[in-house]
Amino acid sequence: MATFTRNEIEEGRRRLGELAQTKGLYIQLTLVGGAVMVLRFNARPSTKDIDAVILQPREARLVRELAKRVADEFEWTEDWLNDGAKGYLVGISEGQVIFQAPGIEARSPSLEQLLAMKLSAWRDDIDISDARRLLQEVGQGQKRDEVWQSIEPFLVKGDELTAQYAFWDLWETLYGTD
Structure with a gap:
C-alpha cells in the first residue's frame, strides 16, 4: 500500500493548485484524517491517502479530474485525494488553514x-x-x-x-x- 509523506502531500497539493490555476479555478478543501495528523501535528510520518471535502460542490468533478492528472504525473493511485471520510463529518467547522498556494487552499476542521x-x-x-x-x-x-x-x-x-x-x-x- 502506498503512503504519502509530508513532502509528497505538499507536492501533490502544489501541483493540484497549479493545474487549477490554468483552469481559472481556486480549489478550497477541508482536509480530515491522516493528512491533518501529518501536516498540522507531525503526529506520524505518513498517511495512506488524503481525505478531503471539496467545498465547492459545483467544481467537484473538475477537481477530481485534476487530481487524477496529478495521480498520473506522480504515478499515484487515483484515489490519493478522496472524500472517503465524509461519512464521519457532521457539518464542516472552520479550522486552521493548513496550506495555501496559488490555486488552492486547504483547512482542517476544528480540533x-x-x-x-x-x-x-x-x-x-x-x-x-x-x-x-x-x-x-x-x-x-x-x-x-x-x-x-x-x-x-x-x-x-x-x-x-x-x-x-x-x-x-x-x-x-x-x-x-x-
Missing part, C-alpha cells in the same frame, strides 16, 4: 470536530493514537465534561456510545478521573 471524527471511527491503533493526540490539544486545562460537550455536536449519529466510551477511556489515560 473538536477532528476529535469527534476519530472517536466515532475508532477502528484501529492509528485512530486511537490520533484521538489521543487530539485530546491532548483539546483537553489541556479543561474539565472532562466541558470537552465532551464541545465535541458532542460533531459525533456521527449511531456512534455516540462508542465515541463516549472511547473518550472516557482516553481521558482517564491522559488526565485521570475528573
Whole structure:
C-alpha cells in the first residue's frame, strides 16, 4: 500500500493548485484524517491517502479530474485525494488553514470536530493514537465534561456510545478521573 509523506502531500497539493490555476479555478478543501495528523501535528510520518471535502460542490468533478492528472504525473493511485471520510463529518467547522498556494487552499476542521471524527471511527491503533493526540490539544486545562460537550455536536449519529466510551477511556489515560 502506498503512503504519502509530508513532502509528497505538499507536492501533490502544489501541483493540484497549479493545474487549477490554468483552469481559472481556486480549489478550497477541508482536509480530515491522516493528512491533518501529518501536516498540522507531525503526529506520524505518513498517511495512506488524503481525505478531503471539496467545498465547492459545483467544481467537484473538475477537481477530481485534476487530481487524477496529478495521480498520473506522480504515478499515484487515483484515489490519493478522496472524500472517503465524509461519512464521519457532521457539518464542516472552520479550522486552521493548513496550506495555501496559488490555486488552492486547504483547512482542517476544528480540533473538536477532528476529535469527534476519530472517536466515532475508532477502528484501529492509528485512530486511537490520533484521538489521543487530539485530546491532548483539546483537553489541556479543561474539565472532562466541558470537552465532551464541545465535541458532542460533531459525533456521527449511531456512534455516540462508542465515541463516549472511547473518550472516557482516553481521558482517564491522559488526565485521570475528573
